[in-house]
Amino acid sequence: MANNVTDIRSKATDSEKITINLGYVDLGHVDLLVQEGFYSNRTDFIRTAIRNQIERHSDVVRQAVTRKSVDLGLRTFTREDLEAAKEAGQMLDVRVLGLATISPDVTPELARATIASLTVLGALHASAAVKAALADRIK
Incomplete structure (x- = not known):
């Protein structure tokens, strides 16, 4: 697992509001x-x-996370991360169960140039411009 992934339960104040x-x-x-x-x-x-x-259902969740190669917890994509991927000629297939954050300094052009697909089970925090640029790649 990537070294900038954190257990989501360690951040009690980070939450998403839902209505039922x-x-x-x-x-x-x-x-x-x-x-x-x-x-x-x-x-x-x-x-x-x-x-x-x-x-x-923890066994099923663990198996699905492993099978789908999902990052579990908090995952942040910085401008530096995406620029490094671009320099390496890599397109990222991002899969996060928890919170995926694309840093505010990431431009829509850089996001499109480096993120091939984006699947988030939980919440995605990114600028409106980046979300719009990736709209056709968000699953």
Whole structure:
């Protein structure tokens, strides 16, 4: 695995906001468990439930990550990284499970010249111009 990949769980403040729709009865059960002190709030319950499901399927996740050659965690692509790939005549097939970041100083032209495909299971942080330049390569 690349040396600039970090375990995503080590950064508790790095998160992506999601919205879910939940039935009233399920929501009532969550609120009851919070009220009874099992969880500090609804978010704590939801995070715990998600982590339990990920752990429950951990073997499948590990196998898929290995099979698909996915970087797990936080992966940053700097201008220097992409310029080095360009100098070497390489096109990158980027696969990240977690957070992929393309540095703000990366130009759309440099991104197109060096990134052949981009698959992110999680979140992609890049400038709007870079995202637009790679739109046909993002899966």
